Amino acid sequence: MSYSRARRLVLKLAGPWCEWELLVRMEGTIRLGIDEHSFRGKDLAIAITCLSSRRMVAILPSDWQAELRAALGKLPEEGVRQRIEAVCIDMKRSLRAVVREELPSAKVVADPFHVIADANRRLDETRRLERGKARTTLPRWPLLKAPEKLSCRHQTQLDWLVGCFSMLAEHYWVKERLRALHRCATRAQAEDILASTLLVMEASDDAAVLPWARTLRDWRREIVAYFSYPVTNGFTEGCHTKIKLLKRLTYGSRNIQLYLRKVLLGFLPHSPETLAPQLWT
Secondary structure: OOHHHHHHHHHOOOOOOOOHHHHHOOOOOEEEEEEEEEEEOOEEEEEEEEOOOOEEEEEEOOOOHHHHHHHHHOOOOOOOHHHEEEEEEOOOHHHHHHHHHHOOOOEEEEOHHHHHHHHHHHHHHHHHHHHHHHOOOOOOHHHHOOHHHOOHHHHHHHHHHHHHOHHHHHHHHHHHHHHHHHOOOOHHHHHHHHHHHHHHHHOOOOOOHHHHHHHHHHOHHHHHHHHOOOOOOHHHHHHHHHHHHHHHHOOOOOOHHHHHHHHHHHOOOOOHHHHHHHHHO
């Protein structure tokens, strides 16, 4: 079969589709994961996964709010919408606004991985600024790696960095406080750590710490919601890894509709019921 014929057959498939009926057959509550990935360059697509059943549900052709709002608006009221208790997202206000509007009874949970990733990004930006001022090499790995996993050489480098550069020391302290927050045993302990951290950050003289504090305060409820609904977007990130593999195998794609269908075909079968007839062939 030629590529052009295979392409025409794929484009004839009905899609992009949402397998909400698979969620209807589930028992118990439902937890969703929503995250973005790159389709082509700066063009983004949104993946929606069911974290309870570990299934890919849908891939939206863009990261526009209207696309996500339309997809969530198609949720069956009786079988799915009433049973969704939590939605895990990264720290993006547009995603939070749409989820709150379309699923008012669901709790929004900030993905812990993205919270720490945002802290590491801010810390690395400060390291680059200090490197330009000092005109010397400042190692990156000791600041980003967990302190309990540092080697003796990296620990020595970390002590030198936080001892000689006050801005780096302050950003590193906040990052470690956020890591300690997600290791708490109870929600009350996490709320205490976050409250004390925000007080110190808001009293800081560093111009880069103040907007960070405003962001954390804005997402305070979603960050501590993790302790009531311990979900992460780890499965969604794993789906993104598979999507990247499919993109490499196809050497990229320019047609978004063709891309959506090929990626969703890569996640078939969705359930053992779909696979069952093939076992007898």
